[in-house]
Amino acid sequence: xxxxxxxxxxxxxxxxxxxxxxxxxxxxxxxxxxxxxxxxxxxxxxxxxxxxxxxxxxxxxxxxxxxxxxxxxxxxxxxxxxxxxxxxxxxxxxxxxxxxxxxxxxxxxxxxxxxxxxxxxxxxxxxxxxxxxxxxxxxxx
Numbered sequence: 001x002x003x004x005x006x007x008x009x010x011x012x013x014x015x016x017x018x019x020x021x022x023x024x025x026x027x028x029x030x031x032x033x034x035x036x037x038x039x040x041x042x043x044x045x046x047x048x049x050x051x052x053x054x055x056x057x058x059x060x061x062x063x064x065x066x067x068x069x070x071x072x073x074x075x076x077x078x079x080x081x082x083x084x085x086x087x088x089x090x091x092x093x094x095x096x097x098x099x100x101x102x103x104x105x106x107x108x109x110x111x112x113x114x115x116x117x118x119x120x121x122x123x124x125x126x127x128x129x130x131x132x133x134x135x136x137x138x139x140x141x
């Protein structure tokens with residue numbers, strides 16, 4: 001498994017875990033009240049910061065443990081480019097969704113969480129596309 005593929009696994013796992021932690025925090029704070037009354041902003045900020053730091057630390061560990069660290073070839077660059085393109089589709093979906101929700105004057109809670117969820121889904125979709133490309137090669141586009 002190449003260094004870049006290992007980093008994708010780290011990124012995907014950290015993304016899922018950080019969003020799960022955020023969701024658990026929000027759900028536990030809601031208890032019997034409505035979700036829209038939960039203070040969501042700081043838990044969101046802190047879980048995003050924690051995810052970034054965890055990714056950096058774990059990627060450093062992977063880099064130390066991997067012999068071929070940082071060596072990229074054309075295939076790695078193409079996988080990264082196509083994976084990012086695929087992942088960005090969820091950012092567009094989230095942006096359109098947030099735009100529609102704001103036009104409907106929905107609560108900020110829902111708008112912010114849809115945007116956050118679409119960022120998470122974008123990261124996961126891009127990561128899965130890259131991992132599939134590493135394992136199975138490129139499928140005809």
